[in-house]
Amino acid sequence: GRRHRRQAIEVRSIEVECPRWPRAFDGVRIAHLTDFHLGDLMPLDRAVDAVERLGALRPDLVACTGDVVDLDSHGAEPLLAAMGAMPAPLGRFLVLGNHDHLDDGHMLASLAVMRGMQVLDGQVAAVGEGDEPLLVGGVDWGRSVRDLDRRVRALPRVPHLLLAHNPKAFHAAARAGVALTLSGHTHGGQVAVPGRPRLNVSFAHRLSAGTYLRSGCSLFVSVGAGAWLPLRVHCAPEVVMVTVRRG
Numbered sequence: 432g433r434r435h436r437r438q439a440i441e442v443r444s445i446e447v448e449c450p451r452w453p454r455a456f457d458g459v460r461i462a463h464l465t466d467f468h469l470g471d472l473m474p475l476d477r478a479v480d481a482v483e484r485l486g487a488l489r490p491d492l493v494a495c496t497g498d499v500v501d502l503d504s505h506g507a508e509p510l511l512a513a514m515g516a517m518p519a520p521l522g523r524f525l526v527l528g529n530h531d532h533l534d535d536g537h538m539l540a541s542l543a544v545m546r547g548m549q550v551l552d553g554q555v556a557a558v559g560e561g562d563e564p565l566l567v568g569g570v571d572w573g574r575s576v577r578d579l580d581r582r583v584r585a586l587p588r589v590p591h592l593l594l595a596h597n598p599k600a601f602h603a604a605a606r607a608g609v610a611l612t613l614s615g616h617t618h619g620g621q622v623a624v625p626g627r628p629r630l631n632v633s634f635a636h637r638l639s640a641g642t643y644l645r646s647g648c649s650l651f652v653s654v655g656a657g658a659w660l661p662l663r664v665h666c667a668p669e670v671v672m673v674t675v676r677r678g
Contacts, residue, residue: 435472435661440481440668442488448678450647451610453591456565461673462490462517465596465615466655468530469510470501473657479513481656485670486517492558492565493519495548496615497528497572497596498657504534508542515547521558523548526569528596528616555588568609569594576602583607598638598652605648611675612650614638619654623666628654631666640666649678 462485467478495514500507515523525548531539540550549556551569559565568590573579576599583593583603591610593600598614605612619640620631633639643650656668 432472432661435658435663436474436477438663438668440477440656440670442481442484442672443669444672444674446674446676447611447642447649447651448676449610449649450678451608452675452677453563453565454677455561455563456559456675457677459492459521459565459675460490461613461675462486462488462493462519463496463613463651463653463671463673464493464514464656465496465653466498466528466618466657467510468498468501468657468659469507470503472661473501475506475509478510478656481670482510482513482517485672488672490517490519490672492521492567493517493523494592494594494613495525496594496613497526498530498615498655499539500534501530501657502533504531504539507539508546511543511546511548521565522556522567524556524567524569524594525550526552526594526596527571529572532572551594553582553585555586555590565592566590567592567594570600572596573600575599579603598636598650601638601643601645601650605645609648612648613673614650614652615655617652617654618659619666621658621660621662621666622664625665628666
């Protein structure tokens with residue numbers, strides 16, 4: 432556990448090409464945060480430091496794809512406040528993950544709103560100026576492909592950007608024509624083959640780490656900042672600045 436807590440959370444920068452991405456928002460920079468699992472394996476100061484280091488890169492938009500906490504929502508307010516304080520002219524958005532619901536998901540969502548985050552649970556927000564805004568949608572935690580398909584189909588509009596904790600939402604998102612989906616949940620298995628992050632022990636997820644493309648729609652799955660178990664091998668914890676290009 433001590434060795435795990437000493438392992439640095441990397442601030443990583445990537446570019447994702449999206450054939451369906453709106454031309455007006457080519458080059459937008461999204462701070463993607465996910466899977467802190469605030470608790471025994473993620474001290475508050477470690478989580479806040481990672482958020483502040485990513486925020487120093489001055490993103491255009493903040494996207495948190497859930498599992499802010501591990502087992503207890505109490506004590507999460509300073510981390511949510513750090514996310515809400517990130518400079519992001521296009522907004523700061525959050526969807527809840529399965530661990531966020533283990534204690535009190537409603538309380539966590541309320542705290543996030545109080546601290547400057549917009550919680551998406553089946554809504555689509557229009558951000559930016561001009562006649563063609565960027566559409567940001569989000570769906571709450573769903574366990575199965577079928578459940579997530581229902582949630583994605585229930586969105587009032589097809590977003591350009593979809594936030595979903597579980598990457599299984601990408602099946603429905605790609606069918607709907609969502610340009611980019613951001614997810615977490617898998618932790619990249621926490622143990623992977625060196626240099627081949629998709630070869631990992633996250634056996635329940637075919638979409639487990641990195642970027643995927645299907646029918647002109649893109650998915651990025653972050654391996655996240657936190658952990659289920661105090662062990663990460665060839666799968667460093669991360670927060671990510673995603674630059675989106677119209678590919």
